[in-house]
Amino acid sequence: MSAREDIMARIASALHDAPETPVVPREYRRSSNMSAEQRLEQLVDRLQDYKANVFVTPAEEASAKLAELLAGSTSIVVPHGLPQDWLSKLTDDAGMPAIEVDSPERRLTVAELDALDAVVTAAATAVSETGTIMLDGSADQGRRIISLVPDRHIVLLRASDIVEVLPEAIARLEATRPQTWISGPSATSDIELERVEGVHGPRTLDVIILT
Amino acid sequence: MSNTFLGMPSLPVFGRGNLNATEPFPQAAHRELANTQLRANLGHATHTIRYKRLKVVAELPDWEQMRDAGSAIKDATMANLPAMLEQFEANFTARGGIIHWARDAQEANEIVTALIQETGETEVVKVKSMATQEIGLNEYLEDQGIAAYETDLAELIVQLDHDKPSHILVPAIHKNRSQVREIFLREMPAVDPNLTDEPARLAEAARKHLRKKFLSAKVAISGANFGLADTGTLTVVESEGNGRMCLTLPETLITVMGIEKLLPSWSDLEVFMQLLPRSSTGERMNPYTSLWTGVTEGDGPQNVHLVMLDNGRTAALADEYGRTALNCIRCSACMNVCPVYERTGGHAYGSTYPGPIGAILSPLMTGIKSEENNSLPYASSLCGACFDACPVKINIPEILVHLRGEDVDSQRAKVKVPSQMDFMMKGAEWAFSSGAKLNLLEKGLPLGKLAAGRDKVIKKLPGIAGGWTQSRDIPAPPSQSFRQWWAKEHKPSTAVVPGNAVPGHAGPGNTAGHGTENSEGEQA
Ligand code: SF4
Numbered sequence: 001m002s003a004r005e006d007i008m009a010r011i012a013s014a015l016h017d018a019p020e021t022p023v024v025p026r027e028y029r030r031s032s033n034m035s036a037e038q039r040l041e042q043l044v045d046r047l048q049d050y051k052a053n054v055f056v057t058p059a060e061e062a063s064a065k066l067a068e069l070l071a072g073s074t075s076i077v078v079p080h081g082l083p084q085d086w087l088s089k090l091t092d093d094a095g096m097p098a099i100e101v102d103s104p105e106r107r108l109t110v111a112e113l114d115a116l117d118a119v120v121t122a123a124a125t126a127v128s129e130t131g132t133i134m135l136d137g138s139a140d141q142g143r144r145i146i147s148l149v150p151d152r153h154i155v156l157l158r159a160s161d162i163v164e165v166l167p168e169a170i171a172r173l174e175a176t177r178p179q180t181w182i183s184g185p186s187a188t189s190d191i192e193l194e195r196v197e198g199v200h201g202p203r204t205l206d207v208i209i210l211t
Numbered sequence: 212m213s214n215t216f217l218g219m220p221s222l223p224v225f226g227r228g229n230l231n232a233t234e235p236f237p238q239a240a241h242r243e244l245a246n247t248q249l250r251a252n253l254g255h256a257t258h259t260i261r262y263k264r265l266k267v268v269a270e271l272p273d274w275e276q277m278r279d280a281g282s283a284i285k286d287a288t289m290a291n292l293p294a295m296l297e298q299f300e301a302n303f304t305a306r307g308g309i310i311h312w313a314r315d316a317q318e319a320n321e322i323v324t325a326l327i328q329e330t331g332e333t334e335v336v337k338v339k340s341m342a343t344q345e346i347g348l349n350e351y352l353e354d355q356g357i358a359a360y361e362t363d364l365a366e367l368i369v370q371l372d373h374d375k376p377s378h379i380l381v382p383a384i385h386k387n388r389s390q391v392r393e394i395f396l397r398e399m400p401a402v403d404p405n406l407t408d409e410p411a412r413l414a415e416a417a418r419k420h421l422r423k424k425f426l427s428a429k430v431a432i433s434g435a436n437f438g439l440a441d442t443g444t445l446t447v448v449e450s451e452g453n454g455r456m457c458l459t460l461p462e463t464l465i466t467v468m469g470i471e472k473l474l475p476s477w478s479d480l481e482v483f484m485q486l487l488p489r490s491s492t493g494e495r496m497n498p499y500t501s502l503w504t505g506v507t508e509g510d511g512p513q514n515v516h517l518v519m520l521d522n523g524r525t526a527a528l529a530d531e532y533g534r535t536a537l538n539c540i541r542c543s544a545c546m547n548v549c550p551v552y553e554r555t556g557g558h559a560y561g562s563t564y565p566g567p568i569g570a571i572l573s574p575l576m577t578g579i580k581s582e583e584n585n586s587l588p589y590a591s592s593l594c595g596a597c598f599d600a601c602p603v604k605i606n607i608p609e610i611l612v613h614l615r616g617e618d619v620d621s622q623r624a625k626v627k628v629p630s631q632m633d634f635m636m637k638g639a640e641w642a643f644s645s646g647a648k649l650n651l652l653e654k655g656l657p658l659g660k661l662a663a664g665r666d667k668v669i670k671k672l673p674g675i676a677g678g679w680t681q682s683r684d685i686p687a688p689p690s691q692s693f694r695q696w697w698a699k700e701h702k703p704s705t706a707v708v709p710g711n712a713v714p715g716h717a718g719p720g721n722t723a724g725h726g727t728e729n730s731e732g733e734q735a
Binding site for chain 1: 221223224252255256259260263272273276277279280283284286287289290291292293296306311312313314318362363364365368381383384386387388391410411413414415417418421422425426439441442443444450451452453455456458459460470477478480481482484485488492494495496497498499500501502503504507509510511519521525526528529531534
């Protein structure tokens with residue numbers, strides 16, 4: 001017998017009493033009753049609690065805000081599907097960082113990514129109650145590696161993509177896409193259970209919420 | 212193959228690996244209790260985390276509803292485990308993942324080793340994983356000439372110190388900051404000699420130490436928090452980003468997951484990703500959660516393996532009173548609230564799984580007859596704090612009592628000569644069988660008083676009863692029993708009027724303590 005068959009037979013034997021399958025009670029909150037403003041406010045509060053830097057910016061000023069945050073950086077990476085107009089101020093103005101584009105045609109190597117100052121991505125959705133931003137590998141968010149190796153991650157999130165509770169986000173996401181859920185910069189509580197920010201993942205997380 | 216079960220249930224096959232205590236709990240606990248530094252570190256840490264957990268749990272108006280859902284989802288998973296596993300396997304495989312099955316620790320270690328050897332690598336990076344801890348993978352790999360680097364900060368501390376984890380979430384919970392600093396200074400090559408004991412500086416030192424390893428690693432090994440049957444998706448929940456590094460950068464990813472880790476569907480994650488972070492680190496959400504389904508072209512490892520591990524899980528499943536222990540999501544809330552764990556620490560439990568959950572899970576997986584683990588179900592005062600804290604409502608105290616019963620039965624089956632306990636129980640049976648016999652016995656009370664001497668305490672009882680007096684004195688018995696006192700105060704003339712009975716006094720014909728053989732309704 002193969003190990004698989006063996007284990008399956010053991011399970012069948014273990015369940016000889018045919019335990020019944022309970023009906024799952026789903027009485028918990030599965031949708032929001034907050035206004036868009038309340039969700040925005042809650043998300044800002046939660047992200048700041050995690051020590052992320054949060055900026056609420058009108059959508060048309062996205063590019064200006066990005067340019068302001070990146071002044072002084074030498075090089076950044078963006079996924080190939082990032083909206084071009086977010087980058088307009090970066091490409092036009094002199095003294096702005098060099099932009100590397102990661103695309104299926106040209107995938108940056110680990111070493112290349114490690115040499116860059118920052119990564120700029122969009123986000124799929126965000127949960128205000130827990131302060132969580134979800135990336136799902138879409139063209140405006142890119143491969144998981146690009147939002148991991150650079151030490152600074154700047155996320156642009158559309159306010160209309162903010163939901164209040166996790167079940168709402170789960171309903172929006174596609175399970176089989178490679179996902180990263182981010183709640184603040186990397187952190188650890190491993191020493192005396194005291195939370196400190198900044199370990200292996202990006203040590204700085206900037207979130208620009210576009211209204 | 213078909214999963215329809217036709218024959219007699221076969222005997223459960225128990226697990227092996229780091230599931231056994233190397234010495235009985237009372238003995239280990241005795242030693243650990245003497246370590247005052249350990250107790251101070253643990254007291255501080257468990258109190259911090261308890262407070263944080265309570266705060267974030269209180270924030271949610273629907274926490275109890277979430278626990279009910281979580282508990283039912285897990286029960287449903289276990290009841291349909293064969294179908295869940297098949298569904299998961301089909302989905303994971305359809306997307307390019309490769310599944311291996313391991314009956315026990317040895318088989319799992321062999322599979323992982325062979326997979327690594329195929330890549331030609333001799334170094335691997337590891338994400339913290341209870342399953343690989345349980346099967347003793349690191350030690351096994353070392354024997355095969357493969358170095359496995361733990362990358363979670365606490366695991367790194369433990370590994371550098373050649374120590375053993377003492378907590379499932381924060382394996383180095385028994386170390387304080389200055390001890391961590393000493394370990395780093397002693398064991399980390401190229402560490403800054405001016406390293407302070409500030410947690411932020413220590414975390415930075417770990418980042419520097421591991422960065423090159425991450426960026427050049429070709430093979431990673433992980434565990435998984437959840438596997439979703441309807442999509443074939445795996446999940447790793449973490450904080451530091453070491454998990455993301457291991458799950459994203461290498462070419463080959465080998466995950467070891469217990470067969471009980473499945474959830475029926477993607478939408479069930481909405482329950483568990485609320486229950487887990489709040490219960491474990493006391494955060495609204497952990498910093499990073501990674502999800503992957505087989506292979507994604509161009510994104511992350513292209514050789515994706517999963518080892519499905521039994522190692523005694525099916526034995527636990529076969530125990531209908533104990534099987535809910537498999538519902539555990541390893542949040543560690545039960546150990547953080549446990550008064551026994553807080554004082555003895557995790558090492559005293561011996562097994563990879565310490566604390567209240569370990570006290571039931573380890574013997575369920577190894578079998579209660581396993582000598583070393585039969586003391587574990589007694590490592591509890593049955594206070595019930597673990598049950599209240601458990602996000603999936605595992606009734607740990609009830610299972611502890613059930614396992615104590617199993618242990619007593621198995622001991623009795625083993626011992627032919629009646630034990631001291633048997634004699635004591637026989638004696639009790641005789642004494643309590645009638646009021647007259649009890650009366651006779653109670654006449655001996657003044658003797659006990661005599662034995663206690665002038666300071667009116669008994670310091671040492673003989674035989675196995677001596678265990679009781681090892682850490683406490685017993686006050687001298689009174690010169691008369693309650694029953695004797697009652698009999699004196701309530702002469703027949705003052706007996707209660709029939710039909711006007713007081714509680715505890717069942718009514719007519721029951722003249723307590725008067726030497727009648729009527730013991731019914733006797734409360735004295
Ligand atoms: S038994 Fe419950 S409280 Fe303890 S670790 Fe498991 S899920 Fe958490």
